Amino acid sequence: MDQERTKVILEALKNIEYGSLTITIHDGAITQIDRTEKTRFELRRSSAKNQRV
Structure with a gap:
């Protein structure tokens, strides 16, 4: 290989x-x-949406 x-x-x-x-x-x-690179972001949810009743 070169x-x-x-x-x-x-x-x-x-x-x-x-x-x-x-x-x-x-x-x-x-x-x-070929190089394929992914950029991942942390999912941030508002506290109101995360609360379950």
């Missing part, structure tokens, strides 16, 4: 908190790397 491609893969893995990394291979060679 060092440049290895570096790109490792950096993508190191810098992602939530998401996925897809490596596309054609004829035994890496041709594409």
Whole structure:
């Protein structure tokens, strides 16, 4: 594997908190790397909605 491609893969893995990394291979060679990152927010509800009667 080429060092440049290895570096790109490792950096993508190191810098992602939530998401996925897809490596596309054609004829035994890496041709594409897709990184999908998700940003998650904590759900905040008002106290009136959380109370049940």
